[in-house]
Amino acid sequence: MATSAAMRPSMGALGRISWCYSTPSLTQTASLSTTAALLKRHKYPEARDNKDHNKKRGESAIRRTGTRWRLSMSDEPLPRPVPRSRLPAIETDPDHGLWDFFANRTSVAHAPEEEAKHGRSWSVEELRGKSWDDLHRLWWVCVKERNRISTSNWERKKSELGFGEAEAFVRDREVRATMRAIKHTLTERFYTWEDAVKTAENDPEINLSGDGPPFTPSDYLEDAEVAAEGDQQIAEAAEETAEKAEPATIPSSKPQAEAPRL
Amino acid sequence: MQPTRILQSLRYRRLRLTTKDVNKGFYKGTRTGNMGRHTKHGGFVVEWDKVRTYVCPSLEGFKLTPFVARTMPRTFGQYENMMGPKDPAIYLARWKAENGLD
Secondary structure, eight states: OHHHHHHHHHHHHHHHHHHHHTOHHHHHHHHOOOHHHHHOSOOSTTOOOOOOOOTTTTOOTTTTOOOSSOOTTTTSOOOOOOOGGGSOOOOOOTTOGGGGGSSSSSOSSOOHHHHTOOOEEOOHHHHTTSOHHHHHHHHHHHHHHHHHHHHHHHHHHHHTOOSOHHHHHHHHHHHHHHHHHHHHHHHHHHHHHHHHHHHHHTOTTBOOSSSSOSBOOHHHHHHHTOGGGOHHHHHHHHHHHHHHSOTTSHHHHHHHHHGGGO | OOOOHHHHHTTOOOSOOOTTSSOTTOOOOOSSOOOEEEOTTSOEEEOTTTSOOOOOOOOTTOOOOSEEOTTSOOOOOOOSSTTGGGOHHHHHHHHHHHTOOO
Protein backbone atom coordinates (compact mmCIF):
# COMPACT_ATOMS: atom_id res chain seq x y z
CA MET A 1 0.00 0.00 0.00
CA ALA A 2 2.77 2.39 0.93
CA THR A 3 4.63 1.77 -2.31
CA SER A 4 1.57 2.26 -4.48
CA ALA A 5 0.75 5.50 -2.67
CA ALA A 6 4.32 6.70 -3.17
CA MET A 7 4.29 5.77 -6.84
CA ARG A 8 1.00 7.47 -7.51
CA PRO A 9 2.37 10.98 -8.22
CA SER A 10 4.99 9.66 -10.60
CA MET A 11 2.44 7.55 -12.39
CA GLY A 12 0.25 10.62 -12.71
CA ALA A 13 3.18 12.52 -14.10
CA LEU A 14 3.81 9.77 -16.65
CA GLY A 15 0.17 9.91 -17.66
CA ARG A 16 0.39 13.60 -18.18
CA ILE A 17 3.50 13.16 -20.25
CA SER A 18 1.90 10.47 -22.34
CA TRP A 19 -1.17 12.64 -22.85
CA CYS A 20 1.02 15.48 -24.07
CA TYR A 21 3.21 13.50 -26.42
CA SER A 22 0.48 11.04 -27.49
CA THR A 23 2.53 7.85 -27.69
CA PRO A 24 -0.01 5.05 -26.84
CA SER A 25 2.53 2.18 -26.58
CA LEU A 26 4.62 3.99 -23.96
CA THR A 27 1.71 5.03 -21.73
CA GLN A 28 0.28 1.53 -21.55
CA THR A 29 3.42 -0.16 -20.27
CA ALA A 30 4.24 2.58 -17.75
CA SER A 31 0.88 3.20 -16.04
CA LEU A 32 -0.44 -0.37 -15.79
CA SER A 33 1.89 -2.84 -14.09
CA THR A 34 -0.07 -6.03 -14.69
CA THR A 35 2.99 -8.13 -15.46
CA ALA A 36 3.72 -8.99 -11.83
CA ALA A 37 0.29 -10.49 -11.29
CA LEU A 38 0.63 -12.59 -14.38
CA LEU A 39 3.89 -14.04 -13.14
CA LYS A 40 2.39 -15.39 -9.92
CA ARG A 41 2.22 -19.17 -9.76
CA HIS A 42 -0.61 -21.34 -8.44
CA LYS A 43 -3.37 -18.94 -9.13
CA TYR A 44 -5.88 -21.66 -9.83
CA PRO A 45 -8.64 -22.23 -7.24
CA GLU A 46 -7.76 -24.29 -4.18
CA ALA A 47 -4.12 -23.61 -4.81
CA ARG A 48 -1.80 -24.35 -1.94
CA ASP A 49 -0.29 -21.31 -0.24
CA ASN A 50 3.41 -21.57 -0.82
CA LYS A 51 4.33 -19.29 2.04
CA ASP A 52 6.53 -20.55 4.83
CA HIS A 53 4.34 -20.25 7.91
CA ASN A 54 7.04 -21.17 10.38
CA LYS A 55 8.19 -17.86 11.78
CA LYS A 56 10.89 -19.52 13.82
CA ARG A 57 12.52 -21.54 11.08
CA GLY A 58 16.24 -21.74 11.57
CA GLU A 59 16.17 -20.58 15.16
CA SER A 60 18.14 -22.85 17.42
CA ALA A 61 19.10 -22.60 21.03
CA ILE A 62 21.89 -25.11 20.50
CA ARG A 63 23.51 -23.15 17.71
CA ARG A 64 22.74 -19.86 19.46
CA THR A 65 21.23 -18.29 16.39
CA GLY A 66 19.04 -15.89 18.29
CA THR A 67 15.76 -14.69 16.90
CA ARG A 68 15.18 -13.92 13.25
CA TRP A 69 14.25 -10.35 14.05
CA ARG A 70 15.69 -7.77 16.37
CA LEU A 71 14.18 -7.66 19.81
CA SER A 72 13.64 -4.43 21.71
CA MET A 73 16.18 -5.45 24.34
CA SER A 74 18.87 -6.70 21.92
CA ASP A 75 21.16 -3.79 22.76
CA GLU A 76 20.68 -4.08 26.52
CA PRO A 77 23.79 -5.48 28.26
CA LEU A 78 23.00 -8.61 30.22
CA PRO A 79 23.46 -8.40 34.01
CA ARG A 80 26.40 -10.32 35.38
CA PRO A 81 25.92 -12.60 38.40
CA VAL A 82 27.13 -11.09 41.68
CA PRO A 83 28.28 -13.29 44.58
CA ARG A 84 25.95 -13.23 47.57
CA SER A 85 28.71 -11.80 49.78
CA ARG A 86 28.84 -8.63 47.72
CA LEU A 87 25.10 -8.09 47.71
CA PRO A 88 23.77 -5.47 50.12
CA ALA A 89 22.15 -6.86 53.26
CA ILE A 90 18.38 -7.25 53.12
CA GLU A 91 16.83 -4.66 55.40
CA THR A 92 13.98 -5.85 57.57
CA ASP A 93 11.87 -4.03 60.10
CA PRO A 94 13.19 -5.04 63.55
CA ASP A 95 9.79 -4.24 65.10
CA HIS A 96 7.69 -6.12 62.60
CA GLY A 97 4.78 -7.99 64.10
CA LEU A 98 5.68 -11.20 62.29
CA TRP A 99 8.72 -11.55 64.54
CA ASP A 100 6.28 -12.61 67.25
CA PHE A 101 5.85 -15.89 65.40
CA PHE A 102 9.36 -16.89 66.44
CA ALA A 103 10.96 -17.44 69.81
CA ASN A 104 13.90 -15.18 68.98
CA ARG A 105 15.61 -13.58 66.02
CA THR A 106 18.19 -16.28 65.45
CA SER A 107 16.35 -19.61 65.60
CA VAL A 108 13.09 -20.85 64.18
CA ALA A 109 12.29 -23.26 66.99
CA HIS A 110 13.25 -23.87 70.57
CA ALA A 111 15.20 -26.94 71.55
CA PRO A 112 12.98 -29.47 73.36
CA GLU A 113 14.65 -28.64 76.69
CA GLU A 114 13.81 -24.98 76.25
CA GLU A 115 10.30 -25.82 75.08
CA ALA A 116 9.65 -27.85 78.23
CA LYS A 117 10.56 -24.97 80.52
CA HIS A 118 7.16 -23.58 81.30
CA GLY A 119 4.84 -23.29 84.24
CA ARG A 120 1.33 -24.52 84.77
CA SER A 121 -1.78 -22.93 83.37
CA TRP A 122 -3.77 -20.24 85.16
CA SER A 123 -6.60 -21.46 87.32
CA VAL A 124 -10.02 -19.87 87.15
CA GLU A 125 -9.78 -18.66 90.72
CA GLU A 126 -6.58 -16.79 89.94
CA LEU A 127 -8.22 -15.10 86.97
CA ARG A 128 -11.38 -14.05 88.85
CA GLY A 129 -9.53 -11.08 90.29
CA LYS A 130 -8.31 -9.80 86.92
CA SER A 131 -9.91 -6.96 85.04
CA TRP A 132 -11.47 -7.20 81.61
CA ASP A 133 -8.46 -5.48 80.02
CA ASP A 134 -6.01 -7.83 81.67
CA LEU A 135 -7.96 -10.87 80.57
CA HIS A 136 -8.25 -9.48 77.04
CA ARG A 137 -4.53 -8.91 76.81
CA LEU A 138 -3.73 -12.27 78.41
CA TRP A 139 -5.90 -13.91 75.78
CA TRP A 140 -3.84 -12.32 73.03
CA VAL A 141 -0.62 -13.30 74.74
CA CYS A 142 -1.93 -16.87 74.67
CA VAL A 143 -2.82 -16.54 70.98
CA LYS A 144 0.70 -15.36 70.19
CA GLU A 145 2.20 -18.19 72.22
CA ARG A 146 0.13 -20.72 70.30
CA ASN A 147 1.20 -19.13 67.02
CA ARG A 148 4.81 -19.45 68.09
CA ILE A 149 4.37 -23.11 69.04
CA SER A 150 2.63 -23.79 65.77
CA THR A 151 5.39 -22.10 63.80
CA SER A 152 8.06 -24.15 65.54
CA ASN A 153 6.04 -27.31 64.91
CA TRP A 154 5.88 -26.48 61.23
CA GLU A 155 9.56 -25.68 61.05
CA ARG A 156 10.50 -28.83 62.92
CA LYS A 157 8.58 -30.93 60.45
CA LYS A 158 9.79 -29.05 57.39
CA SER A 159 13.45 -28.90 58.34
CA GLU A 160 13.41 -32.33 59.99
CA LEU A 161 14.86 -30.94 63.20
CA GLY A 162 14.03 -34.06 65.18
CA PHE A 163 12.42 -34.37 68.59
CA GLY A 164 10.29 -31.80 70.32
CA GLU A 165 6.76 -32.62 69.24
CA ALA A 166 5.75 -34.01 72.64
CA GLU A 167 7.16 -31.00 74.49
CA ALA A 168 5.37 -28.64 72.14
CA PHE A 169 2.10 -30.52 72.65
CA VAL A 170 2.32 -30.26 76.43
CA ARG A 171 3.15 -26.58 76.25
CA ASP A 172 0.28 -25.94 73.88
CA ARG A 173 -2.09 -27.85 76.17
CA GLU A 174 -1.19 -25.57 79.07
CA VAL A 175 -1.84 -22.47 76.96
CA ARG A 176 -5.20 -23.88 75.88
CA ALA A 177 -6.08 -24.54 79.51
CA THR A 178 -5.34 -20.90 80.31
CA MET A 179 -7.55 -19.76 77.44
CA ARG A 180 -10.33 -22.02 78.65
CA ALA A 181 -10.01 -20.51 82.12
CA ILE A 182 -10.28 -17.00 80.65
CA LYS A 183 -13.50 -17.93 78.87
CA HIS A 184 -14.79 -19.57 82.04
CA THR A 185 -14.07 -16.43 84.06
CA LEU A 186 -15.75 -14.06 81.64
CA THR A 187 -18.83 -16.23 81.19
CA GLU A 188 -19.21 -16.64 84.93
CA ARG A 189 -18.75 -12.91 85.47
CA PHE A 190 -21.43 -12.08 82.91
CA TYR A 191 -23.97 -14.45 84.45
CA THR A 192 -23.20 -13.11 87.91
CA TRP A 193 -23.67 -9.57 86.66
CA GLU A 194 -27.05 -10.52 85.17
CA ASP A 195 -28.14 -11.98 88.50
CA ALA A 196 -26.74 -8.98 90.36
CA VAL A 197 -28.86 -6.59 88.26
CA LYS A 198 -31.96 -8.59 89.21
CA THR A 199 -30.95 -8.47 92.86
CA ALA A 200 -30.24 -4.75 92.67
CA GLU A 201 -33.84 -4.04 91.56
CA ASN A 202 -35.00 -5.00 95.04
CA ASP A 203 -32.17 -3.24 96.84
CA PRO A 204 -33.34 0.07 98.41
CA GLU A 205 -29.81 1.48 98.33
CA ILE A 206 -29.45 1.11 94.57
CA ASN A 207 -31.21 3.34 92.06
CA LEU A 208 -31.35 1.78 88.59
CA SER A 209 -33.50 4.50 87.00
CA GLY A 210 -30.49 6.49 85.75
CA ASP A 211 -31.47 9.70 87.60
CA GLY A 212 -29.32 10.65 90.54
CA PRO A 213 -26.59 8.62 92.14
CA PRO A 214 -26.94 4.91 91.49
CA PHE A 215 -25.80 3.99 94.98
CA THR A 216 -26.86 5.78 98.19
CA PRO A 217 -25.33 4.01 101.15
CA SER A 218 -27.62 4.19 104.18
CA ASP A 219 -25.12 3.24 106.89
CA TYR A 220 -22.11 5.04 105.55
CA LEU A 221 -23.68 8.53 105.73
CA GLU A 222 -24.61 8.28 109.39
CA ASP A 223 -21.33 6.77 110.51
CA ALA A 224 -19.05 9.21 108.76
CA GLU A 225 -21.28 12.23 109.47
CA VAL A 226 -20.89 13.65 106.03
CA ALA A 227 -24.58 13.60 105.20
CA ALA A 228 -24.80 17.38 105.15
CA GLU A 229 -22.14 17.77 102.53
CA GLY A 230 -24.34 16.40 99.81
CA ASP A 231 -24.18 13.92 97.05
CA GLN A 232 -21.24 15.53 95.29
CA GLN A 233 -18.97 14.60 98.16
CA ILE A 234 -20.26 11.06 98.06
CA ALA A 235 -19.39 10.80 94.43
CA GLU A 236 -15.89 12.11 95.00
CA ALA A 237 -15.35 9.74 97.88
CA ALA A 238 -16.53 6.87 95.74
CA GLU A 239 -14.14 7.89 92.99
CA GLU A 240 -11.25 7.94 95.42
CA THR A 241 -12.21 4.50 96.61
CA ALA A 242 -12.25 3.26 93.05
CA GLU A 243 -8.82 4.69 92.38
CA LYS A 244 -7.38 3.16 95.49
CA ALA A 245 -8.65 -0.23 94.50
CA GLU A 246 -6.36 -2.42 92.48
CA PRO A 247 -6.63 -1.89 88.74
CA ALA A 248 -6.87 -5.63 88.31
CA THR A 249 -9.99 -6.08 90.37
CA ILE A 250 -13.42 -6.80 89.07
CA PRO A 251 -15.34 -3.64 89.92
CA SER A 252 -12.81 -1.29 88.28
CA SER A 253 -13.67 -2.72 84.91
CA LYS A 254 -16.92 -4.57 85.20
CA PRO A 255 -19.27 -1.79 86.36
CA GLN A 256 -18.02 0.33 83.47
CA ALA A 257 -19.46 -2.24 81.17
CA GLU A 258 -22.51 -2.24 83.37
CA ALA A 259 -23.18 1.45 83.02
CA PRO A 260 -24.86 1.64 79.59
CA ARG A 261 -27.07 -1.30 80.40
CA LEU A 262 -28.46 0.01 83.65
CA MET B 1 -22.71 -46.55 56.61
CA GLN B 2 -24.95 -47.69 59.43
CA PRO B 3 -24.53 -48.60 63.07
CA THR B 4 -24.72 -52.28 63.87
CA ARG B 5 -28.15 -53.77 64.44
CA ILE B 6 -27.88 -53.88 68.20
CA LEU B 7 -27.02 -50.22 68.29
CA GLN B 8 -29.88 -49.45 65.89
CA SER B 9 -32.37 -51.20 68.16
CA LEU B 10 -31.07 -49.14 71.06
CA ARG B 11 -31.56 -46.03 68.94
CA TYR B 12 -27.97 -45.30 69.69
CA ARG B 13 -26.14 -43.34 67.10
CA ARG B 14 -22.54 -42.40 67.26
CA LEU B 15 -22.16 -41.39 63.66
CA ARG B 16 -21.84 -37.83 62.55
CA LEU B 17 -24.88 -36.18 61.06
CA THR B 18 -24.58 -35.48 57.36
CA THR B 19 -26.86 -33.82 54.84
CA LYS B 20 -27.85 -37.27 53.62
CA ASP B 21 -29.35 -38.22 56.96
CA VAL B 22 -32.00 -35.50 57.08
CA ASN B 23 -34.56 -33.90 54.83
CA LYS B 24 -34.08 -31.01 52.48
CA GLY B 25 -33.06 -27.65 53.79
CA PHE B 26 -30.40 -28.80 56.21
CA TYR B 27 -27.22 -26.76 55.99
CA LYS B 28 -24.40 -28.20 57.99
CA GLY B 29 -21.95 -25.40 57.34
CA THR B 30 -18.29 -25.26 58.06
CA ARG B 31 -18.50 -23.28 61.33
CA THR B 32 -16.96 -20.34 59.51
CA GLY B 33 -19.87 -17.91 59.35
CA ASN B 34 -21.25 -15.90 56.49
CA MET B 35 -18.95 -13.28 55.00
CA GLY B 36 -21.05 -12.07 52.07
CA ARG B 37 -23.94 -12.91 49.81
CA HIS B 38 -24.58 -14.99 46.72
CA THR B 39 -25.59 -13.26 43.51
CA LYS B 40 -28.30 -14.55 41.22
CA HIS B 41 -25.65 -15.37 38.61
CA GLY B 42 -23.91 -17.77 40.94
CA GLY B 43 -21.15 -15.47 42.08
CA PHE B 44 -20.34 -14.37 45.58
CA VAL B 45 -19.91 -10.85 46.86
CA VAL B 46 -17.77 -10.40 49.95
CA GLU B 47 -19.30 -7.90 52.32
CA TRP B 48 -16.43 -6.47 54.28
CA ASP B 49 -18.53 -5.37 57.19
CA LYS B 50 -19.36 -9.02 57.73
CA VAL B 51 -15.75 -10.16 57.56
CA ARG B 52 -14.28 -10.63 61.02
CA THR B 53 -11.55 -8.29 62.10
CA TYR B 54 -9.77 -9.11 65.31
CA VAL B 55 -8.00 -6.21 66.98
CA CYS B 56 -5.19 -7.09 69.32
CA PRO B 57 -4.92 -4.66 72.24
CA SER B 58 -1.61 -3.00 72.97
CA LEU B 59 0.57 -5.43 74.87
CA GLU B 60 3.20 -2.88 75.88
CA GLY B 61 4.18 -3.23 79.48
CA PHE B 62 1.99 -6.28 79.92
CA LYS B 63 3.87 -8.78 82.03
CA LEU B 64 1.49 -11.72 82.37
CA THR B 65 2.32 -14.88 80.48
CA PRO B 66 0.16 -17.88 79.66
CA PHE B 67 1.91 -19.76 82.45
CA VAL B 68 2.10 -19.54 86.22
CA ALA B 69 5.18 -20.71 88.07
CA ARG B 70 4.95 -24.31 89.21
CA THR B 71 6.29 -23.29 92.59
CA MET B 72 2.98 -21.58 93.22
CA PRO B 73 0.26 -24.11 94.11
CA ARG B 74 -3.11 -23.86 92.44
CA THR B 75 -5.40 -21.35 94.08
CA PHE B 76 -8.83 -22.38 95.28
CA GLY B 77 -11.42 -19.90 96.47
CA GLN B 78 -13.10 -19.98 99.87
CA TYR B 79 -16.82 -19.33 99.57
CA GLU B 80 -19.51 -19.33 102.17
CA ASN B 81 -22.43 -20.87 100.31
CA MET B 82 -23.04 -23.21 97.44
CA MET B 83 -23.34 -20.36 94.93
CA GLY B 84 -19.64 -19.77 95.30
CA PRO B 85 -18.24 -17.06 93.06
CA LYS B 86 -21.55 -16.85 91.20
CA ASP B 87 -23.33 -15.33 94.21
CA PRO B 88 -24.86 -11.98 93.10
CA ALA B 89 -24.90 -10.76 96.72
CA ILE B 90 -21.12 -10.95 96.88
CA TYR B 91 -20.91 -9.18 93.55
CA LEU B 92 -23.16 -6.35 94.75
CA ALA B 93 -21.37 -6.03 98.07
CA ARG B 94 -18.04 -5.73 96.32
CA TRP B 95 -19.47 -3.20 93.89
CA LYS B 96 -20.76 -1.11 96.76
CA ALA B 97 -17.49 -1.33 98.63
CA GLU B 98 -15.13 -0.57 95.79
CA ASN B 99 -17.04 1.57 93.32
CA GLY B 100 -20.76 2.11 93.78
CA LEU B 101 -20.77 4.85 91.17
CA ASP B 102 -21.52 3.40 87.78
